[in-house]
Amino acid sequence: MAVTYTFRPMTTADLPLIRRWLGGADVREWWGDPDEQFALVSGDLDEPAMDQFIVLAGQQPLGYLQCYRLTAWNTGFGPQPEGTRGIDQFIGESDMIGRGHGSAFIRQFVDEKLREGLPRMVTDPDPLNPRAIRAYEKAGFVRDRMVETPDGVALLMVRDQ
Template structure:
């Protein structure tokens, strides 16, 4: 099993549409959005350049680093993974992250190709990605899967993440370098 990570490119956008509209991904990602080529370009176009545009507190757009990759298994694209400084982006639920360590990445991933689910590919990819990419810049990594997403929680636990807190909607998990 040869897992590699390719930086996100515009040529991957059709894959993102396919994956983000797949029922097993849609269950956890952007349920209220119907992805189109235009929406993918709008959201992920800057990710290709390693940045995300956000509204700052003054109503202006600011740029923050984000690192987006395609997960490949034996050179076949099977999923998406990204990381960023957890303090650069507000959580969708508005939770206060101040109790997290200073050098902490936030991480999101999904396996888009359904035939690779349940085969430990996600946890293996995660371990490799942390070593090759995230822990080159950060000392900790934070994830916050939905409390009902037991497959993701198991994959994170297999990759060494520990539960640190729970809300009614999320499990907070962290892994140290």
């Protein structure tokens, strides 16, 4: 049976859940210090360039997804088509990792955005994170090149219409 994913806009009511997820070992491994990341994620609630979502599998909160306009903090991505957006995500519930949810909800989200006219979606996983790279590839992204980001070297991956 296929799972239906919903992307509910994140609110301040979700912050305790986000804090718990960021403290989990699987998220902390790739997102880093939970307190620092919580300050960034919670601080982005009022950022006009950032859309934040709680990903639900059926009715169950599963993870977090952020979709952003490329701005000054993404200059390392090089020239991109006008309107390109980036995404980052994590699965917060450890018992849901490794079950195909990541690639499935990423594909569903990006398919919707491309149907709405978005020219390209980009992401920049850590090149040492094979699980994330595999999930993005299964969601239709292709490896572009290594890029320098404020967080260090990353693998730029792209998905076009």
